[in-house]
Amino acid sequence: MAETKKSFTETIWDFFCSLKLAIILVLLLALTSIIGTVILQNGSPADYIREYGQANYELFKKLQFIDMYHSTWFIGILALFSVNLICCSIKHFPRVWKFVKEPTLVASSAIFKGSANRAEFSCKGSKQQIAEQISTLLKKEFAKTTLTEKDDKLYLFAQKGIYSRFGAYITHLSILIIMAGAVIGNVWGYKAFVNVVEGTSVDQVRSRNNTGLIDLGFTVRCDDFDVSYYPDSNRPKDYTSDLVILENGEEIVHKQIEVNDPLTYKGIKFYQSSYGPAGNPFFKVKVTENATGEVAVVKAHQGKHVQLAGGYSFAVTNFTENDRNFGPAMQLHVNTPDGQHGAPFVVWQNHPQFDVKRGGIFSFELLGHEQTYYTGLQVAKDPGVNIVWAGCFLIMFGSLTAFFFSHKRIWISLEDDGKKTKVLIAGNAHRNQPGFSLAFDDLEQQIEATVKTESPKKEG
């Protein structure tokens, strides 16, 4: 009974550890991801019904294709993939750790016989002498050596690039870190948006997942929104908003944001995202009461009366951007205090002196025809983003280490062979064997040359 139970857990463990599962999951993720690129995501029911019909829409809803990247089954595959990554790493890591903790200092005869890269020669000189010469050479050309004496033989061991064995683990760990960062961002962060009319402020933003309004904990004011265009074209060059952050009525931060340059305050970022007109355009009109010389600048909406001194009022009734080459012009009339409609007249923006000559009770000057805009801001708080960047950095570091470096090891044994010393050399790289082969041959020739030329001199 106990035995079957053990083998069952073992089966489960092996299943989660297997690389086959990893490859199947990765291919499954690749394949299923296509669905969301072909079927519209997060659309309205009407969109789907129009495109695919009612029956298919119901099917899509059941299969969670409407928001498939956040569906239970897709998250499930991702979760299984994470478990698989963790299990794989747990299973294989001790083996790699053993390379660090217990390097094979003394090579077995199997290593010398079975290695793809090996050499054997005899030369004059004592074991100790030769060991010293080879150590000096390897330290210069390859890596520091470790000397072990066993069974009347001398063994040398040198290795390089052991860290590259960890490259794959760092890469796998970094994928988990990125996923963790994404989870943190989703749980403790939010994505929201808000429209701020020029000159007004907000302290709440609307969540993108329809969870209602979110309190910012401070106030954001938009002083100005502006679109600039490239010269002689209607291609927009920049959308900018002058934002001010206020806390307790105090202005803390001023920043002009634009696309690709957001404002960050207390971990919350404000991105320039859209814009639009707020309310109807208005006329900025300067009114001078000719008797007193008193001046007032007023806002007038087309068709709406604006009160003036002494019970008079005026209304703008028409506007054109270009009146017979005189430029922008408005048509207006003045009502008397008892409501009598005065005769309409025209005021040209570029020729303010004309209306002074008209000789009415008031003279008017058109300062501008303006439109108030709102700026559309994306608001995002993502406490996990730095973890994601750390993961991205690690994934680059890890994959480069894993691909372009390899753990290279060289073993040498020296034993007495009559009056001479027999030298056995073996080498191994855990990746890029052809490249290592060349380096090994080169190194082996250097060793041979060194011990064969230097030994006799020292003896003599």
Next chain:
Amino acid sequence: MDSGQFFNLTTIAYFAAMVLFFAYIATKNKTVALIATLTSFAGFLIQTIALGLRWYESYQILGTDGRAPLTNLYESVVFFAWSILLIYLLMDLKYKQRTIGAFVLPIALFSMLWAQMSLHSAIDPLVPALQSNWLTYHVITCFLGYAGFAVAFGVSVMYLLKIGKEEKHQGKEPLGGIFGMFPPCKVLDDMNYKAIMIGFPLLTLGIVTGAAWAYYAWGTYWSWDPKETWSLIVWFLYAAFLHARFTRGWVGRRAAWLSVIGFAATLFCYLGVNLVLSGLHSYGSG
């Protein structure tokens, strides 16, 4: 001379190089192979000049709004051709397998012809969303990655063409005919892996820089838009390729087929998404 004329010269050079590589396979004349390689190198140099010139011209036309020539479909297709040549020539330096050119140059030539003949090549100023340094890093890394996969694809096609003949071939003399000119299948398999090994980290970096840029422009580093998702699909495919190779010994035929499928997905990610699907990268189709 303006950059357009240099690009025309580039196209001619790539065409000539391709024909010379074909001639090499037909004639087995090593001198022809050398001339073919030198011609592709000359084409690459001319294209490098052309890219630099177009960069310079953008400042002349747009003043301070000038930018690196990596911003629309025309410029990206041209840069794709340049990247392919760069990766190809680097691999040629190492392997000196001249027949590869006959299978890689056509991809670069086709890109250049398509760009020159039917894409909008005017130097337009950038819309606000593209005004970012991340654009340059993102495009360069992605396209060098794609180029690695393109070279791997060319080599894999050669492998798949040759392997059947090599397996059937008996006797001690090496395989004759056209396929005898190809590098041994073992070498082709190794080159396939090496090219993907170059492409994969670059694609990874391309995705990372894209995420960083998206974060600065839109406030979210990943939004599952079709382009992002397809780049991840491509990444998954090559990740599967590498793992299958490292640990399950998927070499040879299966590796070559995976490489072909991977490149098809790469092309869809690059062009299909813009031309067929819609998403945040829609300005790429201009």
